[in-house]
Amino acid sequence: MITAGIDVGSVTTKCVLFDGKKVLGKALTQTKADPNLAAEFVYKKALEENKISKEKISFIVSTGYGRRAIDYGNTSVTEIMANATGAYWVGCPKGEIKTIIDLGGQDSKVIALEKGGHIRNFVMNDKCSAGTGRFLENMANVLGVSLEELGSFSLKSKNPIAINSTCTVFAESEIISLISKRAKKEDIIAGLHISISKKIVHMARELGVREPVFFDGGGSKNIGIKKALENALGVEIYVPENSQFIIALGAAIVAFKLATKQQK
Amino acid sequence: MQVLNNVKRALLGDVTQEKENPILERRYEEEPYSEPGKTEEFRKKILNASMQNLKSMQSKKNRPKAMAYFDKIVTGSREEEIKKSGKKVLGYFCSFIPEEILYAADVIPIRLCAGSFDTMDVAEGILPRDVCPMVKSSFGFKVLGLPLMELCEIAVVPTSCDAKKKMGYYLADYMPVWMLHLPHKKDSDKSVKLWLEEMYDFKDAVEKFAGKKISKKALEDSTKLLRKRTDAFRRFLELRKAKLIPISEKDFLLVVYVSFFDDAERWTKNVSLLCDEIEKNIERGIGVHSKDTIRLLLTGSATIWPNFKILDIIEKAGMAIAVDQSCVGTWHLYEPVEVEEYSLPGLMQAIAERYLSPSICPCFTVNDDRFDNLTELIKAYEVDGVIYHILRLCQLFDMEAETVKKILEKENIPMLKVVTDYSKEDVGQLSTRIEAFKEMILIREEGEK
Amino acid sequence: MKLFTLSNTRRAVQIIAFFLLVYTSIFLTTGIDIEGLPFVSVPKDVVRPEWYAPEKGYTEVFDTYLPIKSCRFIADENRAFRACFMHFANESIVWNSPPEEWIPHLLLFLFAALIFARAWCGWICPLGFISESAFWIRKKLGFKERKIPEKIKQYIPAFKYGFLSFVFLLSLLVILPIGLSAFQGEFSIVNCATCPARTIFPLFAGKFSLDFSFSNPVYFLFSIIGIAFLLVFISSFFFSRPWCRICPSGALLSLLNPVSFLRKEKEKEKCTSCGICERICPMDNTTIQEKKGDSINTGNCIRCFRCVEHCPEEDCLKVKFFGKTIYKSKYKEKTESLLDSTKK
Structure with missing residues (x-):
């Protein structure tokens, strides 16, 4: 199962793809004036660069200040929650x-x-x-x-x-x-x-x-x-490495957890 | 002779005879700045704000039908009534002023604490920018000549917080202001004596203002009437403990806000009807939120109609406020006046003590009663989290947040501190915080399961 | 109007106790004919004032001494109890009674005191009932209440225990070999000579007598004190239970108040410091409102439980009997109470 997390920040928008065990891919763009456009762009970019088709994505969670701008996401969480989830998963030595x-x-x-x-x-x-x-x-x-x-x-x-x-x-x-x-x-x-x-x-x-x-x-x-x-x-x-993507990763992890629960 | 007098006074238990008029007199008078041409425009703005709130509140399912009375009163029907009655009108701030004395003198009391964002700008010509929004908002009502402040012939300001004290000084240019010396320490016997003296002076001033003496019978009757009001209100509060929340916090705050200027007897009757309906609803399992909605407690600075910004955000996030600990909500009418001795000194003592001793306002040096009450409310209403609302620049509530935080940590109840003002510019940021708070609580609940 | 409030119940118990103690002769009779105090052997040559020895012989139904002012001067023929415990203690010490005569009464007293302590004062004592009734009459007539001034209040505990010690001291002085045994007769009645009950109770049985003797210096002193105490008692028209604050029987019970099994308990967190309990307390107890320390069951408390009845916070004040809660505070809607309606 592959899930996606999209972090629509005020300056940059990030997307991370997650399969439950590792990060499959990520992408970043400038948010500029249109969060919706930026989110779509970064989502497509992440999929294309890693040769994953849209249908394979089971759950999308958006986060960041522009999280509600996305209408194709399943749900949204605050960046605080996403950050905590992502950071905890990445961990530190x-x-x-x-x-x-x-x-x-x-x-x-x-x-x-x-x-x-x-x-x-x-x-x-x-x-x-x-x-x-x-x-x-x-x-x-x-x-x-x-x-x-x-x-x-x-x-x-x-x-x-x-x-x-x-x-x-x-x-x-x-x-x-x-x-x-x-x-x-x-x-x-x-x-x-x-x-x-x-x-x-x-x-x-x-x-x-x-x-x-x-x-x-x-x-x-x-x-x-x-x-x-x-x-x-x-x-x-x-x-951590790729510290800018932690929040988007967190969103993807939340998506994975929710998708798993849904399946049961 | 003096010794004899002292002995006599000591034995008779009489309060000192040194009377003082509480009126505030300014030597440096200013020409009061006003913007009369804008009154109509702002009247519409304020009505608009009320209607917006009502629209969202009326659309909620299972809202008790008895709320229709309160909707009607808050959209302005009271102004005409007051004018027609021909009675004298007296405005006051805070919840330290005894309405019993006012009702006994046949004076209509109006609490002037305002929550309107629109009236703040005009006040900033006189009051500094860095001042409590509530004070600026209320002051703006006077500058613009808006009801119901415009109907008030006197304003009574207790010296509770700094902002109000100095606002009273400036307000004295517009209308007679009576400043009542509220003691800083509320737990000492000297303070009760001082406040009792202030009450006697207040009573004399009201008698002069109303042009009639307050007889013991009149005070007794008004005390009994307002006691009925408190009884109905306590019944209302008890019903809020139900597992399935029977009424939203917005409706509750509206009911209390209406009591600021409504006729006490009529208000009491309608609250009793509302309680009857809520009781039936609780029996039938009808509530305004679903069973597993997160229950919150709202404490801190007052959220006065129509400033329901925080409440809107909390509602949108899908959480409910089960109870509040604010002076414009639960604590405006909470304490009863218990009279044992129906003589004039006995009544005055009971009244003075009720309005000073149990107060939870942070303007006092020690406010530990508030923390006790907070833990009690959390237990009684089975609250999952606390929203500590602070109006920007309110130092008093801000400073108490530290103690509340430590106490709630010990009780293992999560707390969210929200610092905001009356403007709408930070709705997005507040939403993020409140949603994150909700996520925190949900994860905690899951962890406990 | 609620009928079975705590106040009404207490009033009813007080009325029954009053009638039992003062008017027993109307209701009960026994066949025992006793002159003087048979348990205490009085030497025949002791001269007592006339006012002390009652006119006729008297009988009592219960052969015991209550911890309250169950005065022996009440009725001539039949009365409920022999006397009050203070008098018994006073006499037993002075006449050096053998232990088997006072131990059972002492045990009974301790038993009663440990369980109820000053609830005797608040629920049974007729003097307390008369005090409260006088206060209530004042309220109905519309006179203002007076409060004991702070400057005097601070010396009351010292005076209370001081006078109690004085009575016991005088009693002990007689039996010590320091040559005061001549005053045995006088010192044996120091309690009764100074007690206002001696004058007040017979009033209700139809006997009015202001028997104060000034025949010798000791009686002179006792009578002065007695008149002063009588005036204190009479002032219960204006003050709330003024005699109860210095009563020696009450003082004895006060010592056991903090450990009695009928006690109050306060959940400090529920208290909103409204001060109603303090204002309503007939004994001007100021420690109920306090939130620190555990001084709610002080020596002053007569267990009338008005504080618990009027406290508006649920479960804040509780009455506990042997550890079990039997009455809790609750918010009560204001209804006209049977006794408080002020229609003139």
Whole structure:
């Protein structure tokens, strides 16, 4: 039995195909203005690239902020549920995952799990772009650096400069004034990463951080943030491969569980 | 002579004779800002908001037919009635003001706490942006000259929270404001004495306002009338414990909201009819939700008509609110006035104690009674989860969330903290959170099986 | 109007007890003719005041002493009980009665006290009933209630136990070899001399006598105290049960209140701190409303259970008898009670 999970995020849409034991394929595209179109596109792409026909898919679960835009899905779950399911399945070498940090394009969240992968509690920041991927994108723009380089740049810094503003708009002004004072790029970037991690740490403290900690979402590809979080929380953070697809994978796993139940 | 007086006062148990008029007097007066031209437009907006709510509520299956009375009252029939009656009208905030005294003086009381989003903007000209939405909304009613606030000749504001205190100051430009000194500590004997004195001053001020003395008989009669109201309300609350939820939270909040301005006797009669119908429904196994719907408890800042945003989202997610712990719901009429001594001091003591001592408002220094009541409600109504609703910038409820969280962790009841305001812009985000909460509870239930 | 409320039941029991104790002579007769107290051998040469020895010989139906003011001064011919336990204790100590005479009565007292403690005060004692009736008459007539001022209230427990100790002390002083044995006669009746029941009870049997002797310093002191206590009792028209707060019999029972088998229990989490229990308590008990500690069964509580009756929260206050719950608090709709209707 093959199931599909489609994560319609605010910036990117992802699709993952799952057969109960392993990931069969995945695909990603930019959501842009039409979530429905993006979902359809990414679903078709995943099927084509892995030579699986539509009829073979028994169950589709959508998730993410645009989860209701899809009309051909069987059901939808929140990205919190999907993230918890996906992260738990992927696991980490240290043992059962207890905390998940998700740094998405327009929101960030921390999920606390208890034994068995059940959600104990969660905290979301979706009101303000501080501590999200959008924040990083804007700053990368201002600094003339690509998003992918940000992480490695920050590691070069020996003297991070504290960025006081958490608001994207005000932080931009602060960075521009720092650049004019000839501050080193890597120091500014390191300061930015610390700023983001502060916002996430604030959320995490509300829940109580327990190890092992799992880091996923688009922002998890940035090694600078991973290091900044590790420093701030004092714990080791595990970033899985293909961390951006964990939520879609979680949706696919939920689809598989539901399909199995349906069969009985 | 002084010693003799003191002995006499001590033995007679009389309250001090130092009277003070509770009226708030401003020296720095301002010309009250108003937008009278917009009254009609906003009247329609408010009616529209009410109708929208009613439309969704009336379409629910098995809604008790006795709710039709409350639908009628909330869409504005009360304004004409009040004007025709020719009686004096007095508005008040919060649930600390004794309506017994007002009914005894033949004054119509109206609780002014408002939940309208539309009236907030005009208030932001005077009140700062970072202030409780409820206060801004209520203030906006005055700026726009909207009913039922417009019918009120006086506004009574207790010094419960900071926002209300200072709003009262600005409101004094528009209408006479009486500020009653609510003690910060509610569990001390001194506080009860202070509040009792405030009640006596309030009674004198009402007598002057109404132009008639409040006799002991009148106060006794009004106390008995409002006791009947509380009796009917308690019966209503008991029926909500049924396994199959007999009435939705929205209907319940509507019933309580109508009591803010409706005639007490008529309201009591209709609630009794509603209870009769609900009893029959429970017997026949008719409910408004299916048997295995998740039961939630809603606590925290007030969700006042027509701001039912959270309730809509919870309903859409397929969960039900079995009971609430809010001052515009369960706790507006919960406590009875138990009179043992039907003398004027006895009545006043009973009234003062009822309105101060059992309150669950977080404006007091220690509010442990609220936490006790929370655990009790969870047990009595067999609740699966708690939604802690905080209006943005309400520090009082926000601060108590920490204690509630720890207590619920010990009881192993999941809690979701929801911080929002009256605007509709965060419906999507709230839906995600509430749906995730539902998923959490379902998995927990499955795990327990 | 509900008929079988707890208050009405208690009132009925009080009325029956009152009639039993005060008017036994009308209902019951026995053939026993006793003069003085046969269990206590009084030396023949002791002179007692005239007011102490009743005119005729008297008989009683039950050969025992109740823990309440079952006064021996009530009726001349037939009365229900021999006297109150305080008087018995007082006399037994002073006359140094042999143990076999007081042990059975003491055991009976302990038995009664351990099981019911101050429920005797709240349900049976005629003085308490008269007190409450006077208070109720005041309410009907429309006079204002008075509350004992805080400044005086704080000294009441000390005074109560102080006076109790005083009675026992005087009784003990006589039998100690310190030369006070001359006062045996006087000290043996210190309890009766100061008790208001001696004047109040005969009133109901038709005898009005203000017998206060000032013939010697000891009697002078006792009579002053007695008049003061009588005034305290009479003030029960304005205050709620003022005598009960200092009554020595009550004080004796108070000592056993915290451990008695008829007790109240409170589920603190159900309490909304409304304060109704405290306001309604006839003994001004302020610990019922408290939510910390376990002081709900204090020495003050006369087990009238009005707090349990009027508490609006279900199951918050409970009455337990030998561990079994026999009465629970519940929200009651306000109906006119038989006794509280204020139609003038």
